[in-house]
Amino acid sequence: MTKPLHLILIEILQVVIVIAAAPAFLGWVDMLKCWLQGRTSAGIMQPYRNIAKLFVKDVVLADNASWIFRITPYLVFGTAVVVGSVIPIISTNLFLAPSADIIVVIAIFATARFFMALAGMDIGTAFGGMGASREMMIASLTEPAILMAIFTVSLAGRSTSLLHIVQSFSNGALVLRPSIVFAGIAFVLVVIAEAGRVPVDNPSTHLELTMVHEAMILEYSGRHLALIEWGSMIRFFLFVTLGIACFLPWGIASTDDAGSIAASVFFMVIKAAVIGVVVVLIETGLAKMRLFRLTEFLGAAFLLSTLGVIAFFILE
Amino acid sequence: MNLQLLAQINSFLAALVLLTAFAMLSQRKINSLVTLFAWQGLFLSINTAVVGFVAAKHHLYISSLLTLSIKVILLPYILHVLIVRLKIRKEMETIMNIPTTMLIGIALVIFSYHLTAPVREMSTLITRSTLAVALATVMIGLLMMITRKHAVTQIIGFLAMENGLFFAATSATYGMPLVVELGVALDVLIAAFIFGIFFFHISTTFDSLSVEQMESLREDN
């Protein structure tokens, strides 16, 4: 704590890693999915190419687009970067991390989602409104679940600060905690919903009956779309790193020297890669659900996270 | 193995038992229900063996084996045979929708936790905290019997209750005396025999195993 320059450097490194690695993570997931389904993949770099392509294109705005529509891409991207700066990903000695706890992180994500929904409705097309309403329905189900999961983790870590949680978990002895296992499973289900993956949403189709996220951003183009897509990738990546911080925090550096930071990055890459495999397995194993079955899917997530809280009180 | 780790394994298995109870509550397909019931029995059996090891109570090994053979192998097998023979393949109908049932289930867990508080405070056993889970399993089995309208599901709920009771005995007192455990196991076996006969009777008399048709005996008839 005596060398602020160090800390600022680490912070900057982390933000850069988050922004830069998020498309790669999505690319990894898509690649694995292609392999599993016996298709030839476009390679891990494909999301970068998509974003680059969108950036060089012109923005086409609808006539009646308001400032909300124009501001939302920047907001989505910005909030994602802000969150990326407070989650301990490569080190627990983060400059900005004490400024926000885990609940704030969730709230920032919720804000971004709120503006997305507004923007979806802004133009007034049918698909935008439909996507927004579906998105909010899903949100109303995921948010209680994710909060309960986070409460469980906070109870076990005795703090809502992510730093404390990471430290208390990675320093303590290995304890078999049913509450954390429940919360972890619930978290995985929620992340699938939040990131708009199968079985909640299918990111690769524009089928009008099923799309949720794609329906909201149907009116975007050019750099706006690029920012939103990029923001979404970062968001997906951040949820994964949040999961790592809460449930698999071993390996995150707590000292400032370059060696441990490098090791921490290495561990992060390994863990993210493994989680990518898990996500793909879930995605290929399940079929897209009907929208109204989602209440059961997310209800199960809520149940698990609540059981986590209860198990914490009953059994620990 | 140190005691603390065993205690953790014990509470972890308890959590799994609770989880299977909830999974059964949410399950619509009857085959999966039987499988879940077998899993619950398996967790219970392992748990009993662990407790037996911790407490150095050898009769618990017998109980554990008994659970394994009856509740994990025999009863699921019988149920499976009955399901195939009676050609039950349908999804179950529930009276309440599943999320509501789940919420009630959670409320029951909290209720059990409070109800068993005096016992937990007085007990010195390492398994004392799992008593609440045991009672919750009993209650959830009861809930399952109430919210389902199918004979097979009702029976599985009944057997899940029996599981919870067995679990309660293990966690409150390191198991009942062996003679009682054996007697209870015998009763479960006889009950299994009887419901097997019953399934045939019901399905031949009513053409299906839905309990919904059995509503002629009412006060207003």
Place this chain on the structure above:
Amino acid sequence: MILLVLIITPFVAAMILAFIGDRKVAPVINIFSSFLTFLAGIALAVEVFRHGQFVAGGKFFFVDAFNVYLSVLTAFVSMTTAVFSRRYMQREKDHGKVGHTRMRFYHAMFQMFIFAMLLCLLTNNIGVLWIAMELATLSTVLLVSLYRTPNAIEAAWKYFILCGVGIAQALFGTVLLYFAAEKVIGEGGEALLWTNLIEVSGSLEPTVLSLAFVFLVVGYGTKVGLVPLHNWLPDAHSEGPTPISAVLSGLLLNIALYALVRCKVLVDGSTHTHYAGNIMMGFGIISILVASFSILRQKDIKRMFSYSSIEHMGIATFAFGLGGSIATFGALLHMLMHSITKSSIFFTVGHVCQMNQTQEISRIKGLFKGDPFTGWSLMLGAMAIAGMPPFGIFTSEFLILTATIKDVPLLTPLILIGLAVAFAGLLRKVQYMVSGDIPSYFKQLKTARTPVILHMALVLALAFYMPAFLYKWFQAAVELLK
């Protein structure tokens, strides 16, 4: 030794009957073994009368005034029921209602049921008590569904499920009881023995026992048929064969109440309050009121009398809950009287139903003219069960009411209302059935008169003259239950 004969006889008989199947001798064996059981019961009673209570079989069995009187009662009623069922079941077989396999099953299970009840009564281990209670349920479930009609299967299923659920709660209560006892007595089977428990009941943890009692009262209360846990009872009684209705109503309910009272004594000893008694009084009052009003609405004769059973079990539960020597004495007497009277009524009802080939009250008429003996025994039985003097139930109800007026005068009107409504309901319907002209479908049949006469004579005799030994038993039982 006598004890062993008492317990083993029905079990062996069950095996034999299961083995030989439906032969001419099967009912005879049934009667004979019941008779043997009864003799053993008497002998055991004499032994208790002479030497007082004792434990036997390595503390596994325990005999005192309370359970020996119920054992003799159980053996007696099952004996008369066996006599009754010989002709009754023969006729059902002739009507094609039951086949050979089911008759084999019926006889074996009947004896098994008696075995379970006796084991329940005489065991010293409250865990085994639970097991025997469950066995008693299981052995009768398939007897209730003996006719395989949709209604019978529904009734049996309800009986199986509801009693299964109920009795599961009782097991949880037993676990809690064991938990409390283990702290005082130490681990192992010793901690479940009634004789040990009662000695240390003062030092058992009151909070745990209070909690345990809630589960026990729900569990055993389901089997007693206490409202609101009574749903299975009218169905099971009305759809099963009549001999089974007679033993269910006359015996099984008693046994369940016996278990409940045993637990109550323990809880009272631990809490030193009237907590358990209050719960039982509450259940009792509700049962009396709900059951008596339900009697008014019944259209099925067996259902009507099964509601009357709920009412009487409510009275006995209430009286046990009230405590005190007069009320407890009354309750013990009431269990005895109700059991004898109700089984005799069910015998008669069985005859009535066979003669009219229906259980519907509206289709039963003209019994006085059609078959005076059956008509009169139904009329007298109804009068007895409704609590008219000079029958024994009047005596016990009178005792219970006296105690109520003394201890909780405010509850007296409630009980009186219940009794009056039940009285009016029963007599009005029975009046309708016995009077009038003989319907066209009426068919006079040869009836088994001995059991009915024996029971009614007993009820009448006990009202006027209570033998000294019975009085002494009851006094001893009252002492035990204080």
